[in-house]
Amino acid sequence: MRSYNTMVEALSDLAVRGYVHDFNLIEDGIHCKALNTNFNTEEFEVKEFYRFEGETNPDDSSILYAVVTHNGEKGVIVDGYGVSSELSTKMVEKLKFNH
Known part of the structure; x- marks a missing residue:
């Protein structure tokens, strides 16, 4: 896995590597507004993840x-530390895979 100093650096490199869609977390999966599509937990894989600490405020950590969907769409999810309580158990497990 690569290493980045900032989220902006990571997002720029991921975009160059084809991770161009923005996904949002939903209860049982992810949603892409640009594609107007939801993907459930079985329809995408987390390929990489990176943690970023807030420089002055721990609440700024993310x-x-x-992620890559089952049909090859690549994109990113940005989430604050601590998976949202509104997510399903399956979704929480999906995001906890390596951290």
Whole structure:
């Protein structure tokens, strides 16, 4: 896995590597507004993730996920530390895979 100093650096590199869609977390999966499509937990894989600490405020910490859907769409999810309580158990497990 690569290493990045900032989220902007990571997002730029991931975009060059084809991770161009923005995905949002939903209860049982992810949603892409640009594609107007939801993907459930079985329809995408987390390929990489990166943690970023807030420089002055720990509440500014976040995780960047690089994901690929079952039909080959690549994109990113940006989430604050601590998976949202509104997510299903399956979704929480999907995002916890390596951290």
